[in-house]
Amino acid sequence: MKAEDIAKVLKAKKLSLSGEYALDKEYSMVFATDLMSDALAMIQKAPEETVLLTGLCNAQSLRTAQMLDLELVVIVRGKELNEEVVRMGSDLGISILATPFTMYEACGILYREGMRSVS
Amino acid sequence: MSVIYQKTYNVEKDDYANAGLVSSLIKQSLRTIGVSSAVSRRVAVAVYEAEINMIIHAYGGTITLEISDDGAIRLIASDLGPGIPDIQKALTPGFSTASKKAMELGFGAGMGLPNIKRNADEFHIESSPAGTVLDLKFQERE
């Protein structure tokens, strides 16, 4: 799924768009968690195709993405990230979307669209 | 084998605002030096978990990055206590004594030390009330 289509189905606000976002990049996997060490444990393959879905709206969700070479983070439940955190994301080349849906709904929507779990 | 690069970073206790900064700097220098993305990712995950542990569980300390002429990468994370009473227990996936503040930061899954162990090619841990030392080595995997 392209980032643009993910944004559309999740009715997401685009908080930060990196260069990669605009390209015809395909994402195929999602890992959803509020616990960063779970993401750090589970995302081991194809980080460039993996989306991190989280309710954690502080800098650590972006730091986690940075360590794992992830390029797209989706914040759920319509939470706002402060400007400083958004700027950090764009400096790191990480695109950030914010969806009004809950974690459960966002997972359901992306699953229906064909996105799968990390393997 | 000799060390061709060495740098030590300070990690401050309870410095939640800058948590992950040292790991970020280390990851950036590895990429600049030309370390592969696979190895830098493993180092980054391990050092990030270690840095967070030093902030949320310990009184801060230092992280040293060393690179040898054969390409081996060594990380030494050394903190100022209070130490880990039962290392075996601490290494068990899911075991955590994380505070509410640490949970708010997104940590406390009890997966940090197991993550560090899995990502490193060599893993040594020593702990006493004076502090915990993690000594890790990384190299290209076939």
Ligand SMILES: Nc1ncnc2c1ncn2[C@@H]1O[C@H](COP(=O)(O)OP(=O)(O)OP(=O)(O)O)[C@@H](O)[C@H]1O
């Ligand atoms: N540097 C340290 N100093 C003192 N205690 C530590 C240190 N590192 C880990 N511990 C202890 O070991 C436990 C397990 O650590 P581990 O990193 O695996 O999990 P966690 O930090 O609790 O959660 P997570 O890393 O998944 O966010 C901690 O809860 C803490 O009790």
Ligand SMILES: [Mg+2]
């Ligand atoms: Mg930890």
